[in-house]
Amino acid sequence: MKKLLVLLSSVMMLNSLNAQVGIGTENPTSTLDIKGSLQVAFKEITTDTTLGADDYYVTYDGTSDATITLPPISTGINNFNGRIYRLKNVTSKKVTVRPSGNNTIRATSTPLTSFVIEPGNYVEIVNNKNTGSTSATWDLSFLGITYSPNVDLYGTTLKIPHFSANISNHNSAKYDSGSGTDTWWIISSTSTKYSISGSEYVKPSKMTIVYEYQGTPFDLTDLHPMFTIGNSSNYPDVFIASFGGFNNVNGKTRLTLTISRIDFIGKDASNISDWQGESFFINALFTRKIR
Structure with missing residues (x-):
């Protein structure tokens, strides 16, 4: 166990000196360079849910309309600058994404108090650098619409x-x-x-x-x-x-x-x-x- 800790410590020190981390490669070319697959947290929900630090990709598969609430943003340890949530609605119901408190979502220049994920659609939401109650604290960075003929x-x-x-x-x-x-x-x-x-x-x-x-x-x-x-x-x-x-x-x-x-x-x-x-x-x- 001591040898493993020493090895990890040495790798971290070297990586901090190089400012690049490589997984599956000895020659990383980016800050984080992964030569292989990436596994992240996946959750399937069927009812109203408040997202937390352990959530990343969330699929809604309930039988009625639902609300997904984003965590409240403030300063210090509650400043989640850069946190990403990926949300998919696989049902025929509507899923409303709602920030906590006075937080808002920025899809355009106008902050939104909520955003609806229509049936079959997918969104990515990123926490931005804003922490004030009057500024949008989340960016709607991507909207995927399920194909259907018009x-x-x-x-x-x-x-x-x-x-x-x-x-x-x-x-x-x-x-x-x-x-x-x-x-x-x-x-x-x-x-x-x-x-x-x-x-x-x-x-x-x-x-x-x-x-x-x-x-x-x-x-x-x-x-x-x-x-x-x-x-x-x-x-x-x-x-x-x-x-x-x-x-x-x-x-x-x-x-x-x-x-x-x-x-x-x-x-x-x-x-x-x-x-x-x-x-x-x-x-x-x-x-x-x-x-």
Whole structure:
């Protein structure tokens, strides 16, 4: 034991003379030069916590919003100039980082009394040289944001029924779309027949359809729809879709569309525009910007 203490003492004396410490190397090139891995304190917490001298990397894995309190800063032995805390929120909850007393956090030039670590995010906080009650004592030195696309997308294909179709049978694949919980039912369909003046068509056939989604209802906030009409038959039909709105009813999302079929507009009144066939469909895309 004495030999070990003497050896450590000698190393410390030599290092203090050289002002450089090497671990795994006899020729350090920096104040502290480590040739190898670095192991530091790790803690996982699930509730409100005040950090101390033994904390470094802290992960929050609780089931509710929580607060992490930084230690109070003052002068003397409570001046932690340069102390670093690394904090990660791995939950879907919010974690508030709050300095003690009148201490504050400096993210920009304006001191903050608290800072929220959003779900999935990571921050590094460093104690700076300030010790006064009116100055920011902590610096937010790094903020890591978990990657996610900035647009949420959902797409589906909806079918357009024959104007006289029996849409009450929701086991039929003719008029309802999708499978499992990702299924859309047609719950109402109202048709308006074309109009003829003389030998010319003057108003196209129209159909107002209400589709109902059978899965988890959509969050309708900032939800934007886009529609195109498809035709897998050889009919030269042209369609226009008008968006009638979204609404959530009894735990289901409903989509209302009015579709105009404008084929045969002109002088050929012998043709019939009555939604014959089952080859017409709507390509629907819903988008929402993620904030």
